[in-house]
Amino acid sequence: MAEFRVIETRAAFESAVEQLSAGTGPIAVDAERASGFRYSQRAYLIQMYRRDAGTFLFDPPAIGDFAPLEDVIAQEEWVLHAASQDLACLREVGLDPSTIFDTELAARLLGMPRVGLASVVEELLGIKLAKEHSAADWSTRPLPQSWLTYAALDVELLVDVRDLLVERLAEKSKDGIAAQEFESVLHKEAKPAAAEPWRRLSGVHGIRHARNLAVARSLWVARDARAVELDVAPGRLIPDASIVAVARSLPRTKRALADLREFTGRASRSEIDRWWSAVEDGLATTELPAIRVPSDAPPPPRAWASRHPDADARLRLAKQAVADKAEALVMPVENLLTPDHLRRVAWRPPADTSERGIREALAALGARAWQLDATAQIISVAFVEAEQSVEDASASAS
Template sequence: MTTPTGDPGPTDAGEEAVETPLLSTPAGGVPTVVTDAAGLAATCAALAAGRGPVAIDAERAHGFRYSTRAYLIQLKREGAGIHLIDPIPFTGSDRPADLSDLGRAMDDTWILHAASQDLPCLAEVGLLPKRLFDTELAGRLLGYPRVSLGTLTETLLGVRLAKEHSAADWSQRPLPESWLRYAALDVELLAELRDILARELETAGKAEWAAQEFAALAEGAGAPVPPRPDPWRRTSGIHSLRTPRALNVVKHLWTTRDELARKLDKSPSKILADRAIVEVATRDQPGRQQLREIEGFTRRQAKRYEANWVDALARAAGTPRSELPAMHLKSDGPPAPRSWPRRDPAAAERLTRARAHVSTLAEELSVPAENLISPDAVRRLAWRPPNPLDGDSVDAALADLGARQWQRQLLAPTLARLLDDAQPTRG
């Protein structure tokens, strides 16, 4: 199979490039959005009577809302057409929507694009796949350099999708007709795209690789996400701070902002920008006056909660030295690779060899290196290789790190040899 490029082929001299046709509305039109029990029951019946896999997509309000819930769910199945469901009317005051009846009607493979993005919000409303096919991941395994839905659809189906509302606030009600048209197009051609990608995976000898990846995604759907330790440390620009006292200011302001964002269901950045938090943390003994000198705190949304920010700064100032956060969070993983030549030259050599092999093999197979094996797994293996160091032990170590069987079969034997060759000379 020729390695896909995603680029149009060369044209003969003098030949004019033909513009790819734009698909601006689904063939069957835009259906009415389902907002009540009767409509949901009709959708369940229609999908249950349909045939083959189910194309599914969800729209969230990332950047506008605190929650990651689905604000619109799009579905399409042969013989059933397209269905648009608004989950919000089915949401109780103290519980998420329960659309599990809908899930039972979709008893075949689900087709999603970038499944890991949508599976959490679908699981929240009771939608869990038994089997799935991820068109974005399939494109990655096949070596396509660009794997957005629009690009793959244009490359493989010769059709451009209207994509002008990708960053819209989907929590808005009512949803404009143009937005619904855009949302319906996300599932209009997914089944056709899946058919082509499945054939290419088979031809390339990568169908089993994809099957293992898809099975892992389906198995992990709905699994709780472990809380991130000290999430405030991900504040943009925090790396510029040099003292525990400054970090403590960020911690208290970030936590206050997060509590407000959760209560208001607003994106934290819509309340107060990260850069404003970091800037005030650089001030000496910051208080109300310093807040009023920083642009981010004088904007309307942030100024409304000035008393909350002042209270957070007071709590930060009153924190005993013994309770200040450490400059760096302890990790269960290896240190930053840049320190390896000094701390453990043998480990640095192992990492260099392992990375080079992964990069070469990824290029040979036309698979992104990060899809061949996670960079974190490579680092952990190189930092502390198993003992004894052989193909079986490396295979087991990679399995513990989440590598699928196809990845281990390709990598374990050679990595074992490369890591062993890089060990210090044994006496």
């Protein structure tokens, strides 16, 4: 088995750039982060493969400036699996493709039953990939050879997978659809930072009192600041469940905090003074958070039937129509149309519910042209049927 070396010196990097420049065809790209271990989502290993060039494993922290590589490959097609997961950390080091082929997304559009890289490789190439290091701490140095072998295999087969998917997409007349989806992924804007990121605490939505929320907020802020300082994943200090448990119980002394059985985590006792100070701040603040945050999102659909039967009927009938269309096209319904888009137009339909009006409403939400062609007319018909069904039900009741 070949032994892989990490490219971490300028000389080795420049040599790799030359070899990749001389290669042929698309470039397979992957990145490994240290999610769950480090605070940042930076790449700690970037893998590339190109025919007639070979496989290259780059150490981003050691290399720093990737501009010479970007200059020679930016205009080539990059092949990634689940590109949306890696584009941000690649762009962080200055690697930004102009064209991509997303093998995971292509597999979804083709209706393949399993779309993880190992499953796609096995179905298309008959090769089994081991995934034992997928959740490893890639900030580890030096990286073990077994990890490097795993990382190399993630890109060495990707171009072959891409070629077979291109053929299947053309056979199913889905190549144009795929091109639109790849462009959408490539140019999708990053979500703006949340105004109150502490509200993403798992379990915090079950807290109904402002003082308890203030304690949760204070502990989250203290944990986040310490996590940034140490460059460690926040949950490795104290987990979300511990913060929520403290916020629910509102301990009144440091001793009571330390005695709380649900207050766990590797730093829960070693940094008890830090956490108690945060609890005190939360207990004392006069700037209490709102219990509910205004949102333009529709309420949960389970509540529509009794309070908003018209919206419930629109969603129910349109959802079934879109599901039937997805089945006919042999692809997951969420790839045919983003479920949130359908919920929003069902909850607050445009004044014009003709096919044209539905197209405009969905396009404003970000639906692609092929999605509009496939769904706008059937949603319009479903809305008409929904209106009639509500009228019939009202007439029967009276």
